[in-house]
Amino acid sequence: MFTLRLLTCALALAGASAAVADWQALPAKAPEPAANPSTPAKVELGKMLYLDPRLSSTGTVSCNSCHNVMLGGEDNRGGSVGVHGQVGGRSAPTVWNSAFNSVQFWDGRAPSLEAQAKGPVTNPIEMGMKSWDDVVARLKAIPGYPEAFAAAFGGGDAVTADNAAKAIAAYERTLITPNSAYDKYVSGDQTALTEQQVRGMNTFAETGCSNCHSGPAFNGPTLPEGTPFFMKFPTFENGMFEAKYGFSQDKGRAEVTKKAEDEHLFKVPTLRNVALTAPYFHNGKVKTLDEAVRVMAKLQLNKDLSEQQIADVVAFLNALTGEFPKQQMPQLPGLPNKTFDYN
Amino acid sequence: MFTLRLLTCALALAGASAAVADWQALPAKAPEPAANPSTPAKVELGKMLYLDPRLSSTGTVSCNSCHNVMLGGEDNRGGSVGVHGQVGGRSAPTVWNSAFNSVQFWDGRAPSLEAQAKGPVTNPIEMGMKSWDDVVARLKAIPGYPEAFAAAFGGGDAVTADNAAKAIAAYERTLITPNSAYDKYVSGDQTALTEQQVRGMNTFAETGCSNCHSGPAFNGPTLPEGTPFFMKFPTFENGMFEAKYGFSQDKGRAEVTKKAEDEHLFKVPTLRNVALTAPYFHNGKVKTLDEAVRVMAKLQLNKDLSEQQIADVVAFLNALTGEFPKQQMPQLPGLPNKTFDYN
The missing domain is CATH 1.10.760.10 (Cytochrome c-like domain)
Incomplete structure (x- = not known):
């Protein structure tokens, strides 16, 4: 059950489900709302x-x-x-x-x-x-x-x-990780990805992963400001995965809106640095990235990827690990001579 | 009940209980053991x-x-x-x-x-x-x-x-906070401390605080490497403070050694940045620095400080807040594609 908005998105994206996706490098700067310019x-x-x-x-x-x-x-x-x-x-x-x-x-x-x-x-x-x-x-x-x-x-x-x-x-908004191997590749450096990573990139697009994990952050298409992008998860029922991971116990957006049409809708998470953010999914029940790829292909696209395809996509996803900017550690101001009433 | 070592220290320090203490600035570098030189x-x-x-x-x-x-x-x-x-x-x-x-x-x-x-x-x-x-x-x-x-x-x-x-x-060993107002003062800058802080510094010495809170870190005298410095706390019994804070419930060093002579012995903590480390004492039961000063004078030196003296000593202790060196935040290496079995 998709909302109208999602249905629109799904239709709009249907043309992108072929091998060619709209690959974009990560911007160096995030958009700032007019009400909160960064200083x-x-x-x-x-x-x-x-x-x-x-x-x-x-x-x-x-x-x-x-x-x-x-x-x-x-x-x-x-x-x-x-x-x-x-x-x-x-x-x-x-x-x-x-x-x-x-x-x-x-x-x-x-x-x-x-x-x-x-x-x-x-x-x-x-x-x-x-x-x-x-x-x-x-x-x-x-x-x-x-x-x-x-x-x-x-x-x-x-x-x-x-x-x-x-x-x-x-x-x-300063926490941006540019210059991943993927970013270098789509910016013209053909040597930035391994052969396996390029294969995985193609599999990622051909399988349909990039229909939703699109845009520079792999978290959805660029929509007018303030337009949310949700997808239903799981889209396809699968008893084995449900028994193993209990994905459907969480009703997602409906937990907030209490509307039936919002059941199991979730924000599409970014895949940037996904290699470093195990465990996976909203409930964190999937401990490895290869299993996450296997689960996603089956539950969202009703496809069974081969072990080779999974390994290739995982290799590609590892190319999304970017450069973490160096940060100075803040020295937090102290409360002199006393402390708060902590519980 | 002092151990022989403590008795020796106490005697050696007795000459320093007058107003003049051995004021020392904090070294810029900590000693390194021969077996672990810093790089x-x-x-x-x-x-x-x-x-x-x-x-x-x-x-x-x-x-x-x-x-x-x-x-x-x-x-x-x-x-x-x-x-x-x-x-x-x-x-x-x-x-x-x-x-x-x-x-x-x-x-x-x-x-x-x-x-x-x-x-x-x-x-x-x-x-x-x-x-x-x-x-x-x-x-x-x-x-x-x-x-x-x-x-x-x-x-x-x-x-x-x-x-x-x-x-x-x-x-x-790199976590050193030099250049406090106190350090500047004892290094020759007579304007670094306020009048009240100088009064507090003298009260600190005259009362006897500096007998144990001595040396550059205010945590004891400089002893041969490997020589521990403990003091008994409380030294003087006081029913009111004991009822309020239960200091004696913790037997200190004796909890480790199981020796009667080690009962209620504790390391003398540094007073560097003490204004920022409330609550106080081994059990953290004293929430403010002024009460900590009041308690210490009574339990360790059997002295009742006036409110003015307490305020002065607190002002002095605030002069022990040093400069915190700027540090770069480390980016910790990630475990790719999976996570550990956390409990």
Whole structure:
């Protein structure tokens, strides 16, 4: 059951299901919303907030705990671990190149990075803060943060939830991994991919993977700003995989909208750096990339790939691992002479 | 009950209990053991290992989780949080300037940073790995780590627990915070401290704080290498503070040695950056620095400081916050196409 929007996309994309796909290199810069232009001060503040565990009730969980920028942008776990050792039900998506997603969260419940950034902080099993008011109170109490907010957003009462989310989003827009072997190849360097990777690239297109994993980030076509791109997963029923991985237990977008037509719709995740983001799928139940390719071909395209084809596609997907920009570690401002009431 | 060693120290230090203490600036470089000279390759590897959560059973806890170098070198919690949300019984000491400690851990059970580094990884309530063999197996499985170990320690079978500990210790020896206001003052800049801070400095010495919090790191006198420096805490009994904070529930060094003479002996912690490391004491029960000063004067020196004296000493202690060196964030090597079996 596709929504009208998806049906439209599927039709529009049908012509691209042949071997030739619209291969695009990753842009060096992510689009910025008019309401939140990036500035160095905003990015620097956002990096501090992103890495600061004091944004959690226990003082132990930061954005980076589950979306680790020192790794592939997540935690390589099935379910992520929030405050008090609680384990979430979905696998953390990578923060790298998330600026190119049409929507955020697996169920697309946030239309922007700004909206996404506000979610986990007050989620009781993630960062566990009672409210953003409590977060703002903490930030105001730490000398250095009000000054950093003022530098990023101007004077006055700059320490707000909205501004915190804007700063985090601005930082996330810098998390781009260009110059993968794939990018070099599609930019003209014929030697950048191995023979097997080129074979895998063709298999990827011929099989139909690139119908949805399209665009520069392999997460969907370029649509007008604000247009979400969802696909149904699984599209084809398969008892064996369902028994093994229980994909259908999560109703995806319908968990948010409560609409039958949204059942099992999920955002199409980027494949950039996918080699580094095992385990796979919304529930993180598939531990290896070769099995993920096998499952996707069967459940989304009703195709059985050979072991050779799977190995080729995996080789191609490994060519999507980009260059991670060097980052300076922020020294977070301290709260002098006391601590917060952590639970 | 002092051990002979402590008695000797106490006598040797008695002459320093007047207003004039042996004020020393923090060295720019920490001493290195002959068996583990620092090299850039070793430090870089150590930084990677220090920040890598894959050294824990769950893949969520790194050395940095509890000894956060982006903060004051610890987590500002009473008890730290290890795997599965388990909370430890002692407050994490700061990693900053830990290279200047005569012994490591509150109970001094590790004589060196190298020995300390091995402990938390296999502690079931900290990082929860079953064995260092399991850690080594993981590191060997991650392309990039064997190469980094070879670069740091030479070829052959370089990925070992001993080498991992050596690399982490080498990194920790770079974590020094020089150029505090205090350092500038004792180096000749008379304007570096406020009047109140100078008053507090004198009170600190006159009260006797500097008898034990001596030396450049305020954690004890410079003793021959390998000589541990412990003090009994509390030295003087006080029912009110004991009822409030339960300090004596932890027998300190005796928990390790099981010797009556070691009961309630603790390593003397550094006061460098102490303004940033609340809550205080081995059990992290004291939330503010002014109360920590009040408690210390009473329990260790049997003195009641006035509110003014406490405020002055706190002002002085704030002058011990140093400059944190800028660090580049490591990009940790990824395990391609799969993940570890995290619990």
